[in-house]
Amino acid sequence: MLENLAFYLFLVIIIVLLVMLANKIKVAYPVLLVLAGLAISFAPGIPSIIIEPELIFLLFLPPLLYEAAWTTSWKELWRWRRIVFSFAFIVVFFTAICVAFAANYFIPGFSLALGFLLGGIVSPPDAVSAGAILKFVKIPKRFQSILEGESLLNDASSLIIFRFALISVATGQFIWYHAVFNFFWMCIGGVGIGLLIGYIFMKMHKILPTDANMDTVFTLAAPFIMYLVAEELHASGVLAVVSGGLFLSIRRHQFLTGTSRLQGVNVWESFSFLLNGSVFMLIGLDLPQIVSGLGNTSIFEAFGYGVLVTVVLVMIRFLASYGAVMITLIMRNFITVADTESPGWRVPLVIGWTGMRGVVSLAAALSIPVTLNDGSPFPQRNLILFITFVVILITLVVQGLTLPALLKKLKLQDRDFIKSEKEIDYEIRNALAQIAVNKLKTDYVQKLETFPILREQLHIWENRVKSSEIILNYPEYQKIYADILETQRKWLISKNREELLLDEEIIRKHLRRLDLQEEKLNLGK
Structure with a gap:
């Protein structure tokens, strides 16, 4: 080797x-x-x-099947x-x-x-x-x-x-x-063992003081343990x-944080x-x-x-x-x-x-x-x-x-989804903005007077709700925003290179934030 x-x-x-x-x-x-x-x-x-x-x-086999199950x-x-x-x-x-x-x-x-x-x-x-x-x-x-x-x-x-x-x-x-007995045991036993071990891992994520790295390691270990235990008991791994x-x-949203989910997706995509x-x-x-x-x-x-x-x-x-x-x-x-x-x-x-x-x-x-x-x-x-x-x-x-x-x-027609993916995406974004506006005006009226940042965010969501323009194609906007992000990225890299006493981890955090904004921008394509 x-x-x-x-x-x-x-x-x-x-x-x-x-x-x-x-x-x-x-x-x-x-x-x-x-x-x-x-x-x-x-x-x-x-x-x-x-x-x-x-x-x-x-x-x-175990990780490929596990990754497929998570995306299904x-x-x-x-x-x-x-x-x-x-x-x-x-x-x-x-x-x-x-x-x-x-x-x-x-x-x-x-x-x-x-x-x-x-x-x-x-x-x-x-x-x-x-x-x-x-x-x-x-x-x-x-x-x-x-x-x-x-x-x-x-x-x-x-x-x-x-x-x-x-x-x-x-x-x-x-x-x-x-053969009949073994067949039923392989099916029922395999499913039962997988559910049991999955439940144990879910409890481990909830109870133990894990962070995103530990959560990702757990997700990597889970399919191998499920497969090995089932095969050891002569069930279907x-x-x-x-x-x-x-x-x-x-x-996944019950026991994993948003950070763990984002990191896990990135790791699993590269691994698979x-x-x-x-x-x-x-x-x-x-x-x-x-x-x-x-x-x-x-x-x-x-x-x-x-x-x-x-x-x-x-x-x-x-x-x-x-x-x-x-x-x-x-x-x-x-x-x-x-x-x-x-x-x-x-x-x-x-x-x-x-x-x-x-x-x-x-x-x-x-x-x-x-x-x-x-x-x-x-x-x-x-x-x-x-x-x-x-x-x-x-x-x-x-x-x-x-x-x-x-x-x-x-040229098969999709009879389940009459609207385009962009139209559905816009409607969901609009609905989420309306939910946010209603929540602020219902539960946090007094806070709006105290915190200016909340008022600014309220205006952003209200403008999104009131907007009658369905932004389905905005290549010019994407081009400008991408150029702004690239300029910011170059400034961060230059600042990190010029200031020797600046903690590079801070720069990396800001670079990751720019990457996330760019990813959100690409989702609209």
Whole structure:
């Protein structure tokens, strides 16, 4: 590890540069990172990259899931709960079954148990890939909520399938009632453990005399503890992290100060950015190790199997998407559904094409043991690894590059939000100003005479309320204000440099305040 430290630091710089390039050319960064990792892996003198599955499951998976849970809206998740749970569990199970039979029929030496193992590995779409792609294209909020909710839960269901299939291959037997009991314990136990640990962390934040730094450390430690405790008790670590993350996310304003929330967001954004970038780069870098283990199977033949499995995955997701629409149209006659209108053919087409695979599939494939309990080689392990890599590569590159064009072509309408985001934002600001005016005039009338600063603030809020101009586009104002902030920033830096006895921490505080004002200004864009 230490002897390759310079190489890993080089990869971090490459990741940052490639993400900058991806943002410039408006391409999802996972696509560029995988292709770059693939290209670097063939360069002479590159150290052999061996990815430990425990490293991905423990180091990458818990924080990425936890961060996704914190950014997911519980309100939207509950609204679309039926379709989210259907895709996260029913569709994943059905996909695994179809892959199992296809692999058993077309791939020589693949038993049904091995097929289910492969199905459990490649069945869950990757949230990071879809999120990175969708940020370049405006997409209705409902689709984003469905995809985010599905991605939070489908990893758990696929890993449960994977675990049972792995036991079946290793032992040569499948006891169904043991599997049913273990399934329910993994689900219920995982959720329960996550909620319990989340509650303990919430109490720690409330009771202990923490500051923003300590609060941030607690949030970093929480997902790893949830995952480890659940896995130690043979429950689902994924569900523990997701449920615990959602529990704390909903209550974040009850136990975290504003400073802790701001700092936590900044830390987590940087942390998850580094983890996501590293994972996709490692996927490409790991190809030589995977290819070297194919043995007697030619690379062209193995690539064909990967294409076959990819086609099965895409077809099943399309069938599930259109099937979900039909079932919803039928069930709306008997139960209350989130959407009573027919979404047409465009919506399921988009959902069906957002099936990119990624980190979880790779981690599951790598975690297959090299040998069975009796010491014999694990059957078809290297071929499963290569097929998984092909599936990830094809779905990321083909679907990832074509999804933005598809979304622009279909021009989906957002039926949930008729007003623009800027109009809603202005109305909320106006309402908050009115609340402030009412509060001052109702509860602090006498204080207005005593404190001039309150009168000044009252005038600011009253002017905002009385203003009939809806400021939706104010580029000139933004340009002037940004120029003022830049001038102030230069003066602070110059003053700090010229006055040697001036405490630099004071200057830094003022610089941070300017950054916050600039951030508020950018929110209006």
